[in-house]
Amino acid sequence: LAKTTQPISMDSYEGQEVNITCSHNNIATNDYITWYQQFPSQGPRFIIQGYKTKVTNEVASLFIPADRKSSTLSLPRVSLSDTAVYYCLVAGMTTDSWGKLQFGAGTQVVVTP
Amino acid sequence: DGGITQSPKYLFRKEGQNVTLSCEQNLNHDAMYWYRQDPGQGLRLIYYSQIVNDFQKGDIAEGYSVSREKKESFPLTVTSAQKNPTAFYLCASSPDKGIYGYTFGSGTRLTVV
Numbered sequence: 001l002a003k004t005t006q007p008i009s010m011d012s013y014e015g016q017e018v019n020i021t022c023s024h025n026n027i028a029t030n031d032y033i034t035w036y037q038q039f040p041s042q043g044p045r046f047i048i049q050g051y052k053t054k055v056t057n058e059v060a061s062l063f064i065p066a067d068r069k070s071s072t073l074s075l076p077r078v079s080l081s082d083t084a085v086y087y088c089l090v091a092g093m094t095t096d097s098w099g100k101l102q103f104g105a106g107t108q109v110v111v112t113p
Numbered sequence: 114d115g116g117i118t119q120s121p122k123y124l125f126r127k128e129g130q131n132v133t134l135s136c137e138q139n140l141n142h143d144a145m146y147w148y149r150q151d152p153g154q155g156l157r158l159i160y161y162s163q164i165v166n167d168f169q170k171g172d173i174a175e176g177y178s179v180s181r182e183k184k185e186s187f188p189l190t191v192t193s194a195q196k197n198p199t200a201f202y203l204c205a206s207s208p209d210k211g212i213y214g215y216t217f218g219s220g221t222r223l224t225v226v
Contacts, residue, residue, distance in 0.1 A: 036215075041222070042217075042219055042220065043203045043204075043217025043218050043220055044215075046216070049214060087155065101146075101215065102158075103156035103157070105153070105155045
């Protein structure tokens with residue numbers, strides 16, 4: 001399974017855009033990239049997932065360059081309620097790798113007024 | 114509304130006692146998972162199950178046991194063999210190999226005294 005590396009923490013002000021970059025140098029051909037958000041004492045919540053190029057939903061955008069060795073989660077115009085830990089994961093679709101999502105320590109995003 | 118229910122939310126047990134954490138889902142998901150989270154750290158996989166009556170060990174299965182007798186239920190037993198059981202336990206489910214994301218429960222905080 002591909003190991004991921006992301007910043008430990010990021011600070012932002014309300015209304016700004018927050019970009020969290022995750023590196024996954026040994027991502028495999030069948031792997032896809034997914035991001036989760038977790039608030040204290042709650043379970044993680046699925047945000048977005050992608051395989052290549054750009055994916056956008058109502059919450060965030062995910063940018064994946066052609067070599068897929070990194071990805072960037074973009075949170076537009078953050079609010080105080082976006083203060084949370086964000087996890088980048090690489091998940092496989094093969095029989096050997098499914099079910100084994102590896103959650104690292106994540107990135108603590110703190111949004112202040 | 115569909116979702117995952119974990120109970121109880123808080124659990125206190127004396128050292129040396131076995132304890133069972135409940136996880137029920139009504140999402141009709143095939144796969145279910147158990148994770149453990151320690152303060153300031155990411156999630157670590159304990160067990161996962163793709164179908165009824167089948168489950169596999171995750172990264173930290175020692176001292177834990179599970180059963181999957183029904184599609185909607187995946188209880189976790191923390192045995193006395195688990196050396197450091199105090200933690201936040203999270204159950205999750207997914208419709209397939211997780212490509213559409215995992216749905217997490219709200220967790221059970223277990224404290225062993």
